[in-house]
Each structure stands twice: as structure tokens, then as C-alpha cells.
Amino acid sequence: VSSRYGDKVSTLCHRAVAWLLRLVRGGVCARRTHAFVFSSCTHGNVHSVLETFDLYADTHASAAIGPETGEVLDDVVKRVRPSRVLELGTHCGYSSVRVLRLLPPAGRLVTVELDPLTADLGEEIILVAGFKHAQFQVLTSSSAEVIPTLHSVLEPAQKSSDGFSLVLMDHDAQQFLPDLLALEEEELLCSSGCSVLLINRRQRAEDLREILDHVRVRPDCFCVKMERPCVVEIFYQKDKAGL
Ligand SMILES: C[S@@+](CC[C@H](N)C(=O)[O-])C[C@H]1O[C@@H](n2cnc3c(N)ncnc32)[C@H](O)[C@@H]1O
Numbered sequence: 001v002s003s004r005y006g007d008k009v010s011t012l013c014h015r016a017v018a019w020l021l022r023l024v025r026g027g028v029c030a031r032r033t034h035a036f037v038f039s040s041c042t043h044g045n046v047h048s049v050l051e052t053f054d055l056y057a058d059t060h061a062s063a064a065i066g067p068e069t070g071e072v073l074d075d076v077v078k079r080v081r082p083s084r085v086l087e088l089g090t091h092c093g094y095s096s097v098r099v100l101r102l103l104p105p106a107g108r109l110v111t112v113e114l115d116p117l118t119a120d121l122g123e124e125i126i127l128v129a130g131f132k133h134a135q136f137q138v139l140t141s142s143s144a145e146v147i148p149t150l151h152s153v154l155e156p157a158q159k160s161s162d163g164f165s166l167v168l169m170d171h172d173a174q175q176f177l178p179d180l181l182a183l184e185e186e187e188l189l190c191s192s193g194c195s196v197l198l199i200n201r202r203q204r205a206e207d208l209r210e211i212l213d214h215v216r217v218r219p220d221c222f223c224v225k226m227e228r229p230c231v232v233e234i235f236y237q238k239d240k241a242g243l
Helices: 002-040 046-060 066-080 093-099 116-128 143-154 173-185 205-216
Strands: 084-088 108-112 136-139 166-168 194-199 223-228 232-236
Touching: 002 046, 002 116, 046 093, 046 194, 066 084, 066 093, 066 194, 066 232, 084 093, 084 143, 084 173, 093 108, 093 136, 093 166, 108 116, 108 143, 108 173, 116 136, 116 166, 136 143, 166 173, 173 194, 173 205, 205 223
Parallel strands: 084 108, 084 166, 108 136, 166 194
Antiparallel strands: 194 232, 223 232
């Protein structure tokens, strides 16, 4: 019994150390990326901000989706023309800036970041790129905690809203399915159509297996619209006739 107890304690310790390392490394990565972009880009110039991120990523480890996946994201934003976008996983704001620059004048981005310091750094970069708080909101929270509160963030003055027509998930692959289900449960996915982009960081099919298996057994409201090694697009529509 005591050896089993010891094993459990040791597993917990390993997990705690791994979590701390992820937190510290993540913080360092965000601070370095932010410092480089902030000091090297032309403030107020979106293209310069994105170019500076890409320049940084040429020589350093970077959490930003980068130009290749960024172009896939751009194509989806141009096709969907969303008025409300939800991003899970802000980091330093690279993908937020990519999305914001393509939104219509009335479009809004809500972006969620778990780590408070990273959220502040990301928000600053979005402002440096020239966007205003009327166009975006950074929420510091875990996706699971924030989703049930999003109705009030979307349309504070109204009881109901159309929900998000684009969701970008680039936070934690293990959260993709629970968060998708929570968004559906809360009726936060636009019923007339919502594209959900899943960023497959490790480009491993098994990382997305759970969510794709779920989607494929529900053809009444989901379909897989695009499947690339680094990004998968799921399309949600409540009314099957439109699929
Ligand atoms: C890969 S980075 C996002 C990169 C960003 N999309 C870009 O292209 O610049 C993932 C971010 O998600 C955050 N994150 C991880 N799990 C999360 C969760 N459950 N809820 C919200 N944010 C989370 C991490 O702190 C990290 O900053």
C-alpha cells in the first residue's frame, strides 16, 4: 500500500514540476517575443507587427502560428467574413492581429488567455498594431471557465445574440472537444453557420482524433470542411438543410 502511495505522490510531483516548467518556459517565451516585437516593429503598422513576429520566429522558438498557417487562417476569415470571432489561446497576439486586420468595421474579436502576464503582453501587442478596445477584448481565464460567461461579453445589452461565426482553437488540444461541446451547449456557435478552426500544433492525427470522431458521428450539425496537417476546419450549422 505504501509503495502505491509513494508512486502516486511521485506521479503528482512529476506532473507539478512539468506544469511549473511549462508555465515558466511559456512566460519566458511570451516575454521575449513581446520584447522583440514591441521594440522592433513600427507601432500602428499591422504589417510591420506581423513581419516582426515572423522575423523573430526565424531565429527563436515561437508560439505564434506563423505565416503558413496564418495564410490558411486568412483565407478562412476572408471566406467566412465573421462579425464575431472567438479565439482560445491569445499568447502574444499574433493570430489575434491576423484576424483583426481582416474583420469588417463592425467586427469584434474576443480572445482568451489563461496566463495573466501573457494576456497583458498579447493585449499590448494588439494595441501596438493599432486596434482599439472597441474591436477586441482579451479575457484572462481558462477556456472552460470563460465559456459560460461569454453571452454577457458578446452582447451585454441584449439577452440573446447570434453567437460566434468563427472560433479559433489554439490553446490546448485536450480542451478542444470539451470546449466545443460547452460552446454548443451555451448556444454560442452561430446557428446559421460557424467555422471552428483547430490548430494541430504537433501535426499528430491522434491529437485531434477525439474531436473529429465526435464531429463525424453528428452529421446532422457538423462536418469537416478542411483537413490539413496543421489546421482542421469544422463547420457547425444547427439547421441540417444548409450543410
Ligand atoms: C500556442 S499559444 C497561442 C498562439 C497564438 N494563437 C498565436 O498564434 O500567436 C497557446 C496559448 O494558449 C494558452 N492556453 C493554454 N490552455 C488554455 C486554456 N485552457 N484556456 C485559455 N488559454 C489557454 C497558453 O497560455 C498559450 O499562451
